[in-house]
Amino acid sequence: SVEESSIESRTRSARRGHKGGRTDSPLVADVAVRVPESSSEDEDSRIMGTWNRRKAAILKRLPPGVDEHAAKQILNEIVIQGDEVHWSDIAGLDIAKNALREAVVYPFLRPDLFMGLREPARGMLLFGPPGTGKTMLARAVATESKSTFFSISASSLTSKYLGESEKLVRALFVLAKVLAPSIIFVDEIDSLLSQRSGSGENEATRRIKTEFLIQWSDLQRAAVGREVGEKDRERGDANRVLVLAATNLPWAIDEAARRRFVRRQYIPLPEAETRAVQIKTLLSQQKHTLTDADISVLIGLTDGFSGSDITALAKDAAMGPLRSLGEALLHMTMDEIRPIGLPDFIASLTTIRPSVSKSSLRQYEDWASEFGERG
Numbered sequence: 261s262v263e264e265s266s267i268e269s270r271t272r273s274a275r276r277g278h279k280g281g282r283t284d285s286p287l288v289a290d291v292a293v294r295v296p297e298s299s300s301e302d303e304d305s306r307i308m309g310t311w312n313r314r315k316a317a318i319l320k321r322l323p324p325g326v327d328e329h330a331a332k333q334i335l336n337e338i339v340i341q342g343d344e345v346h347w348s349d350i351a352g353l354d355i356a357k358n359a360l361r362e363a364v365v366y367p368f369l370r371p372d373l374f375m376g377l378r379e380p381a382r383g384m385l386l387f388g389p390p391g392t393g394k395t396m397l398a399r400a401v402a403t404e405s406k407s408t409f410f411s412i413s414a415s416s417l418t419s420k421y422l423g424e425s426e427k428l429v430r431a432l433f434v435l436a437k438v439l440a441p442s443i444i445f446v447d448e449i450d451s452l453l454s455q456r457s458g459s460g461e462n463e464a465t466r467r468i469k470t471e472f473l474i475q476w477s478d479l480q481r482a483a484v485g486r487e488v489g490e491k492d493r494e495r496g497d498a499n500r501v502l503v504l505a506a507t508n509l510p511w512a513i514d515e516a517a518r519r520r521f522v523r524r525q526y527i528p529l530p531e532a533e534t535r536a537v538q539i540k541t542l543l544s545q546q547k548h549t550l551t552d553a554d555i556s557v558l559i560g561l562t563d564g565f566s567g568s569d570i571t572a573l574a575k576d577a578a579m580g581p582l583r584s585l586g587e588a589l590l591h592m593t594m595d596e597i598r599p600i601g602l603p604d605f606i607a608s609l610t611t612i613r614p615s616v617s618k619s620s621l622r623q624y625e626d627w628a629s630e631f632g633e634r635g
């Protein structure tokens with residue numbers, strides 16, 4: 261509908277290339293409200309106004325059983341000025357991108373084609389070492405499928421929001437249906453669905469886990485339409501809500517929960533070619549002297565680096581030309597600053613080291629062979 265698309269607002273790129281805003285708000289980051297790339301500030305504020313009215317309308321007519329405070333929290337802690345991530349922002353990971361296109365993007369855009377046998381999965385797990393682009397992928401899926409993006413850190417549910425978490429979980433799933441198509445991105449899902457949390461060690465945590473699993477099952481049931489007397493529209497909405505979860509500790513997820521993720525996609529460390537693409541992208545806006553040969557040297561030196569390690573390296577190297585200047589930099593023009601060169605990267609490599617150890621990498625590979633799809 262018109263209103264539906266007008267609340268889709270785009271998010272500014274202030275945090276592009278950073279940890280997708282998950283630290284800004286401990287509970288929910290980024291329900292992106294999108295508009296086209298070209299939108300002006302005026303357009304943005306108009307859309308914000310529309311979104312505020314829409315929020316008010318939702319809160320006024322909350323479905324029964326949904327706690328108003330929890331609903332407010334979900335809607336307000338949605339970071340509207342988050343930023344969009346597109347497939348092209350993510351280096352490599354073609355297999356994962358294709359899997360996500362088929363599992364989420366196309367079914368969300370063309371639900372009529374994905375019914376019956378082609379019914380999309382309700383949950384997908386992205387696993388792998390930290391800093392490999394799992395969060396970026398989730399955000400890109402939301403952008404490309406024109407979905408509302410709910411981003412929750414599972415660890416905040418089990419710590420900071422412990423007392424209110426069950427209500428929050430309930431409100432979350434209801435609002436995801438109201439604002440469908442929706443992606444519920446749960447980061448650090450291991451802290452919610454771990455074996456430990458199921459075995460009664462912590463009663464409150466166990467209750468949140470149970471609530472989460474119940475809500476998720478309801479979604480699955482509603483999606484396949486087994487509920488008696490259910491309205492088609494509700495079924496359609498549930499059909500376009502997906503739980504996308506990420507973890508760096510896939511082995512911590514208990515078996516029953518693991519099986520609910522029909523799709524489990526391994527997000528590995530970047531290959532040489534992917535590192536080259538990422539480095540070139542990072543340098544593309546900068547004055548630099550790196551040739552293709554220099555980049556090849558760099559690729560050889562960054563084996564075992566994650567995407568976020570590469571970003572950290574490039575940021576540090578970019579400081580190189582300024583470091584030797586000291587206070588003088590305050591009086592220099594842009595043109596007087598020397599370009600970034602390979603030696604800056606080499607110097608940065610002494611302090612920026614790969615964050616994933618060889619032994620933990622083997623653990624991911626083993627888990628992927630046993631339980632995952634290769635990315």
Ligand code: ADP
Pocket residue numbers: 277278279280349350351352353389390391392393394395396397506530538566567568569571
């Ligand atoms: P994860 O969720 O797997 O821990 P993120 O998606 O949060 O990792 O990535 C952290 C940061 O590392 C990103 O903001 C980006 O700067 C960089 N990064 C990681 N993987 C990639 C990639 N494939 N392409 C481009 N940048 C990446």
